[in-house]
Amino acid sequence: MFQIKKYFVAKKTPIVSLKTKMIAPKDNTKSEGRQFRLVKFFAYASFFVLIIFSFPFSMVISQQAKDILMKSYENYALLLGENLNHQVFQNFVIPVTRRFGYIRLREKEQSEWMDRIVRNTIHSFNIDLVNIYETDEAVIAYSTDPRLIGKKVKETSGYKKAVKGNHSSGLISGGDYLWGLGIDWIGGEKKLRTYIPFRDVDPYTGDKGYVGGVFELIQDLTKEYKSLVKFQYFIFGLSILIMGLIFVALLLIVHNAEMIIEERAKEQRELESQLNHAERLAALGQMVAGVSHEIRNPLGIIRSTAELLGGMPDSTDVQKKLSSVITEESSRLNNIVTEFLDFARPQEPNSQECYLEEIINKNLQFLRPELDKENISVYDNLDGRSLKLRADPQLLYRAFLNIFMNAIQAMENGGSMTVDVAEKKDHYVVSIEDTGYGIRQENLSKIFDPFFSTKDNGTGLGISIVRNIIEGHKGSVWIESKVGDTPGQYGTGTKVFIKLPKG
Numbered sequence: 001m002f003q004i005k006k007y008f009v010a011k012k013t014p015i016v017s018l019k020t021k022m023i024a025p026k027d028n029t030k031s032e033g034r035q036f037r038l039v040k041f042f043a044y045a046s047f048f049v050l051i052i053f054s055f056p057f058s059m060v061i062s063q064q065a066k067d068i069l070m071k072s073y074e075n076y077a078l079l080l081g082e083n084l085n086h087q088v089f090q091n092f093v094i095p096v097t098r099r100f101g102y103i104r105l106r107e108k109e110q111s112e113w114m115d116r117i118v119r120n121t122i123h124s125f126n127i128d129l130v131n132i133y134e135t136d137e138a139v140i141a142y143s144t145d146p147r148l149i150g151k152k153v154k155e156t157s158g159y160k161k162a163v164k165g166n167h168s169s170g171l172i173s174g175g176d177y178l179w180g181l182g183i184d185w186i187g188g189e190k191k192l193r194t195y196i197p198f199r200d201v202d203p204y205t206g207d208k209g210y211v212g213g214v215f216e217l218i219q220d221l222t223k224e225y226k227s228l229v230k231f232q233y234f235i236f237g238l239s240i241l242i243m244g245l246i247f248v249a250l251l252l253i254v255h256n257a258e259m260i261i262e263e264r265a266k267e268q269r270e271l272e273s274q275l276n277h278a279e280r281l282a283a284l285g286q287m288v289a290g291v292s293h294e295i296r297n298p299l300g301i302i303r304s305t306a307e308l309l310g311g312m313p314d315s316t317d318v319q320k321k322l323s324s325v326i327t328e329e330s331s332r333l334n335n336i337v338t339e340f341l342d343f344a345r346p347q348e349p350n351s352q353e354c355y356l357e358e359i360i361n362k363n364l365q366f367l368r369p370e371l372d373k374e375n376i377s378v379y380d381n382l383d384g385r386s387l388k389l390r391a392d393p394q395l396l397y398r399a400f401l402n403i404f405m406n407a408i409q410a411m412e413n414g415g416s417m418t419v420d421v422a423e424k425k426d427h428y429v430v431s432i433e434d435t436g437y438g439i440r441q442e443n444l445s446k447i448f449d450p451f452f453s454t455k456d457n458g459t460g461l462g463i464s465i466v467r468n469i470i471e472g473h474k475g476s477v478w479i480e481s482k483v484g485d486t487p488g489q490y491g492t493g494t495k496v497f498i499k500l501p502k503g
Contacts, residue, residue: 081196439479
């Protein structure tokens with residue numbers, strides 16, 4: 001007991017040291033998680049920022065288009081106003097003054113004369129309404145809509161500018177804005193009202209005189225404005241679509257980052273598990289090596305003494321029988337100690353060219369009496385195959401022997417065992433499947449742990465030794481198993497996979 005305690009105490013310092021070293025990866029995982037959450041927040045925040053900025057962007061573009069449209073129609077109205085000013089003065093004011101000596105548009109003849117001149121001037125132009133204001137009385141002296149003649153002038157800022165000799169334009173909107181944000185609904189009339197001063201013109205020099213009245217021109221822009229509103233919606237929709245695509249791209253990047261972080265976390269957990277397993281193995285290895293060494297020496301003395309006592313001439317039958325039991329049990333204990341030592345100090349493979357099918361067949365031939373006794377059938381795909389590899393045939397023989405023995409012990413009432421070897425480019429994959437009870441899921445994850453066994457008389461080192469041997473050959477071993485639905489049900493069983501490199 002003193003020796004065992006000594007080995008446990010000796011191992012305490014390395015265990016604490018190893019656990020201290022393992023703290024850093026955990027902190028790195030948390031740091032990566034925080035970075036990932038930051039990237040995810042950035043993706044969603046970017047999407048909302050882009051959406052918010054896409055709205056004013058579309059508004060600026062559409063407003064520029066509206067301003068261009070307004071300016072072009074304002075210039076159009078000014079040119080028409082200049083022409084109308086010239087036509088009215090030359091073809092109405094001068095002739096009417098000469099003929100009647102005065103201008104009075106309330107008289108039918110003068111009114112019809114003015115109407116004819118105005119309509120001939122605006123013919124084929126996109127003009128919805130023309131009003132001529134008389135500035136002295138501040139009334140509508142003429143209108144293409146007779147119902148407006150004689151009505152009092154609404155002295156708007158545009159009218160006042162025209163009276164002072166300056167022109168001005170403004171939009172008359174018959175529709176509402178969407179949510180008060182400046183986005184127009186598709187619908188409603190849109191008209192441009194332009195005030196132009198009416199001046200006397202010198203017939204000889206063309207110079208303009210004082211303001212004698214005001215022209216009001218109203219143009220219908222409903223059709224053109226609808227096109228602009230559609231363009232505005234198109235720009236806004238296109239902006240949202242582009243932002244959506246950018247957001248999807250960001251989400252894909254975030255998803256990819258999430259997968260990478262998850263893979264790293266998984267690798268981290270696997271590495272920690274391997275380090276913990278290696279730590280336990282190192283502790284057990286030191287303990288087992290020391291204990292086995294201390295047991296083996298007195299065990300050899302006990303066995304040789306028992307053999308000596310049993311071989312003495314004056315030994316009775318009872319003494320000889322007891323001596324035989326002691327010798328037999330000493331041999332059994334020696335085998336267990338040897339197994340412990342094999343686990344504690346795994347042998348370095350003595351690699352040489354050998355054949356995998358010969359190693360497996362040698363095992364099956366050795367186990368043939370036991371297979372026949374347990375009524376177990378064996379199926380394999382080894383006939384006529386040459387599976388050359390570079391390995392230690394003695395160690396591989398022991399590894400396969402352990403696996404075959406476990407399969408036989410799992411089939412207490414007979415069954416079948418299938419050995420399949422798949423040849424890949426640079427390695428072999430050997431699968432050994434039995435039809436035994438199988439291994440429960442909660443035990444499957446512990447099957448490679450040292451001293452873990454589901455058998456009453458097992459040491460729990462067989463599979464651990466198998467893994468040590470296979471990993472010593474740069475290979476790997478894993479197990480798949482399914483337990484029957486009811487106790488004692490066969491046909492489910494266990495499948496052991498062994499991957500071995502060819503060279």
